[in-house]
Amino acid sequence: MTAASLKISTWRLAGGGLLALLGVGVFVVALPRATSQRDRGRAAAAQARGALERARKELEEVQAERQRLQENRATLEEVMANLPSDPVGRLTWRLSEELFTLAHRHGIHLRAVKYGGPAKEGIRGLPLESVDVDFSAAGLFPDLKAFMLDLEKGRLPFAVVSAKLDESPDGAQLAIVLRAFRQTAPEDGKGGAP
Secondary structure, three states: OHHHHHHHHEEEHHHHHHHHHHHHHHHHHHHHHHHHHHHHHHHHHEEEHHHHHHHHHHHHHHHHHHHHHHHHHHHHHHHHHHOOOOOOOHHHHHHHHHHHHHHHOOOOEEHHHHHOOEEEEEOOOOOEEEEEEEEEEEHHHHHHHHHHHHHHHHOOOEEEEEEEEEOOOEEEEEEEEEEEEEEEOOOOOOOOOO
């Protein structure tokens, strides 16, 4: 080998060593940074997936709540459309007809049917009044049960406020309080049924 080629080889060796040293330096400095960035990227992706899943669940809950509210609104509109708007006297007459028809059908006796006065219902925006009906029904237990089941399927909108069953040697007696509802004219043009 000649001195010139030895000199070139030495320079090449020094350049290769310098490049190797530079490469090791890149791995020592850049590799941990790249690994750290990759780990941060993975953590951010996992956090984003978690946030997306939480947002998806919240959206599903909001959609379910919206569906429930729409169903409740439709039910309320149906109930309001079917509520009688008759005067109180006509409503009590219709209730009496219903009660006595069902009592006759099931072979029971009604006693002391009393109607309370109309009372405004505390449902804001809805023009409702209620009338309480307090009465006793006497007969055999199976007949009273059938009477109550038919009463609850009745055409008139009411709620059973209370029912108390007493038994005696002569049969059973059921003390019942019903609350019947009717529409009134909306106050000051606010709210109300169509």
